[in-house]
Amino acid sequence: MLTPGTELASLTPDIPNRPYKQVARAQAQQRTREALMDAALGEFFEGSWEKASLETLASTAGVTKQTLLRHFGSKDGLLMQALAGRGAELVNQRWSAPRGDVEGAVNNVLDHYEEWGERSLRIGAWLQSGPPALAQLSLAARQLHYNWVDYAFGPQLEHLEGQERVRCRAALIVLCDVQTWWLLSNGLGFERSAILATLTNAIERLLAEKRE
Numbered sequence: 001m002l003t004p005g006t007e008l009a010s011l012t013p014d015i016p017n018r019p020y021k022q023v024a025r026a027q028a029q030q031r032t033r034e035a036l037m038d039a040a041l042g043e044f045f046e047g048s049w050e051k052a053s054l055e056t057l058a059s060t061a062g063v064t065k066q067t068l069l070r071h072f073g074s075k076d077g078l079l080m081q082a083l084a085g086r087g088a089e090l091v092n093q094r095w096s097a098p099r100g101d102v103e104g105a106v107n108n109v110l111d112h113y114e115e116w117g118e119r120s121l122r123i124g125a126w127l128q129s130g131p132p133a134l135a136q137l138s139l140a141a142r143q144l145h146y147n148w149v150d151y152a153f154g155p156q157l158e159h160l161e162g163q164e165r166v167r168c169r170a171a172l173i174v175l176c177d178v179q180t181w182w183l184l185s186n187g188l189g190f191e192r193s194a195i196l197a198t199l200t201n202a203i204e205r206l207l208a209e210k211r212e
Helices: 017-043 056-059 065-072 075-094 102-129 132-152 162-175 177-187 193-209
Strands: none
Touching: 017 056, 017 065, 017 075, 056 065, 056 075, 065 075, 075 102, 075 132, 075 177, 102 132, 102 177, 102 193, 162 193, 177 193
16 A cells, blocks of 8 residues: 555666666676777787786776686687687678679788787787687687688689699798788888789789689
């Protein structure tokens, strides 16, 4: 029985607010995860990952060490998920290349290397000597590049068979590799336009030979 002055709203179950609260909580947790992953990538790309403590990473993200461990389990677990997240972005960018278009494919890979090339080299070098749990990321990155070559140059490769296809594919992998880009851009000091022309011409000549 209601007494005078009782607010009806105070007797109403909080059911309509529960979905909203659940969504808000999920969004807050996602922001926490993103902040922790950003902190991890920042330390990693600055070359200070091995020295970074759990407390430092958590503090940078504005959370506690316990929160970090609750979300990712360990320091290496945090880095693996952070790099995997960036890997998903990489796949979207690389697979936007126009299939069968040599110059378009080279432009696509140069866009990627200009943003991530030096970081990719650092990742590869560190993962090879880093914790075994992270070695799989190096292998995954390498396989991603191979798969991209199959995708981008699929129309040119599909008519080749046996060792001829194997050798042509291998040459394309090397020509489009980050090490090749680094040698041209840093070792030889080529501007982007010169790198684009050099790689495009080399690939077109390679493919023309296979059509003869």
